[in-house]
Amino acid sequence: MVTLKLKPLEEVKTEVLKALETCVNCKFCTAVCPLYEGWIREAAVGKTFAVYYIIKYNFPVGDELKDIVWYCTTCGRCEYTCKKLAGGVETVNTIENARRLLLHMYKLEPIKRHADILRDVQTYYNPYYTPNEKRWEWLPIDLPSKGEYLYFVGCTAAFRMQNVAKATVEVFKRLDIDLAKFSQEKCCCSVLLRTGFVEEAISIMEENLANLNNSNAKYIVTSCAGCYRALKVDYPKLVGDFNLELLHSAELAQKLMESGKLKLNGEKYKGKRITYHDPCHLGRHSNVYDAPRAILSSIPGVEFVEMPNNRENSMCCGCGGGFRSGFTPKSLDVAAKRLQEAKDLGVEILVTCCPFCELQLSQASKERGFNIKVVDLMELLAEIATK
């Protein structure tokens, strides 16, 4: 039995006002926001107070709000800084609540690309307007539908960055993991939740929850940071709890390495300088920082260096929160800034744990002339992991 936990909109309004009680308007968020270029509205405080004055004083709701409240990747850098140095406002939740309110209570028309994505997820159960039956077509070998570890591939890996999906399956099969495909998989709905379409996501999320809980698997494994965050944080909050343990592929790989079941052959990458990009959804949103690092720093002969903005301070790649679809050129500017950080370190390879970050950073790397190879941790492991 699945319980509906979705808060009514009136309660969300109160939640937004309450969240801002401890905002001291210090504007520290403007100092750490990847999008801040001089206008307060570009950072968290500018958005949250726009919505505060709408709710409390009926300020007008119009198109300009699309360029304010949706001009944000929801990366959470502001929230981390606010918690450490200021009023501790839950900015990510507040901005997402604001998006939900503006769409559903104030009837703001969504950004066209976001409306398209909603339509596609509702029609195809993925935002890539591809029939969902094709979700597992990339599989190089057949995977059973039942097993101890159920692979939640995620739409981006299934329909765009299939190299990540293939590498994940290859690595875990090589290590004799009882891996199965989640054959009933539909979009985790992270893309809807981040852009304000919470109501619309619930029924698909409920189906995923029920099917996962009925699968008799022990673990859900995903190699997508966005899916991981949704399954870990949003599903318990909005639809219910899992009876399986959730693991990111990096966490599973770390477990295997630490129990001696995964060894790393450093030959191929000997002498290479590599760095790691924390996906916002895996790092700040889900608190997983160590697993990828444990692996990368264990590769013999490889020089692993940290970017200046790492872990909780990691700089966003610019694609999340509906930003890539809503503000594509700007989102690539953000990606370019991140790649510059890597370039200044002299790295040849940038490793990440999210197919969407990889999609974004490798596109920016190619289009903006950075000569940095962007790979998923699982792609790296496919080349160097042994039993």
Added chain:
Amino acid sequence: MLSLENIYEDLKNMIGKENVSISIFDRINYALDPMPYDLAENEIPYVVVKPANAKEVSEVLKYANKNKVPVWVHGSGTALHGATRPKRNCIVLSTSRMTDVKIYEDRGYLECGPGIRVLDLSTMLDKRGYFLPLMPGSRMVATVGGGISVNTSGHLIDSCFGKPIDYVLGLEVVLPTGEIIETGTKALRRPSGLDLTRIFAGAEGLLGVITKVRLRLVPKPGDEAQGVAFFKGCLPIAKAIVRMYMEKALPPLFCELLDETCVEISFGMRGLEAPEGSAVVMLKTTGYRPGEAKWKLEKIFSAFQKENPIEMRIVDDLHEWEEIWSCREVIYPTLIQKKGPAIIGEVAPSLPKLPDAMAEVLELPKKMETVKNPEMYLYGHIGAPTMHPHFVVPAHLSNEERRRFVREVRTKTEELNIRYEGAGGEWGMSFQRIDFIKRKYGETYYNILLGLKKLLDPNNILNQGNIEGW
């Protein structure tokens, strides 16, 4: 009669449409400040403009004078005495585009725009072996223009490193009527005698818009030492500070107080040890020769010793020091996260009266009327000496009740400043402190300020309402 659309058209023709906004949401964001109450209608600006240089600032000010529209200057909007919030519907002039920095090492100075953030400039200087003697707690966002306009020390103890104006060699200022003037010198000797730099630095944006600052480069003191001293309560710390000065111990760079509850909360959160029920003073000294900082700290400690600290030690482990320092550095937001919105006061008594002033500060909650016995905590740059009584604003208070509470806190703390012979030192003196100016210095003094304002700003364009007071 100008309409919003007129203002928008005129200003965008002047400085470019991407640098002007009449969006209501931009307008409120450039008016909001740390005060724990919402904007009133008269506090909402008409428009936000971001000029690039003195010439554009001049055009905006001439326009404002011609049309009698007030202009508010916005650096970071983080002043703690209510000065940054507009008091009239106005044009907000943001300095955020004026962030150029040029470091002339061969000349011993730097020049920068007013909109460069203090921490950003400090980081640039640090990389080259220089020190920026400007340390507001808000340095992540506070602007150099704002810091010079208020002549604020923040954490930095005046008697150790002076005040920001001591390092200002010259300024470029746009007068309220639009003329652009330069003050000061390009030599390393600040002018003695008549020098209008001293009028504009510390003028809180009332007499002109600073569009360029020339600051002397200060080599970084390479030697540092830090320590903590725990006492049974705050009063012995007040006495210890008096001793420090009386015994001619050289004042430290930082000397910060946390009361017993603040110690319990903040040290507890970080798993740091502190004697039960103790208040703490934490210090950093600096020097240019190895061992100099530690020598200074030991001298301070031997003065402190006479007031019977529970425990006193030098902290050699920098990682430990970072943790201890962060207890003080973020006590304001820590208390806000735990207890809710707040208003803080600034009490800076004369040296011999520090213990008595502190005793009265600690009794303030009993004397409050708008809120009965509010929760209050005490911390501050005690070595300066400055005390910050931190009052929790009960969350259920309406906007009107909050304004009254804030006003009462201000009135009662300024009354202590008057009785205990001080005059602030960190925040400015305008708006919420005009009552203090009038009471402390009298009508003649206040009229000189009004006269100066009238002379330079005959149409009362800049920061209108701040020299008038509440």
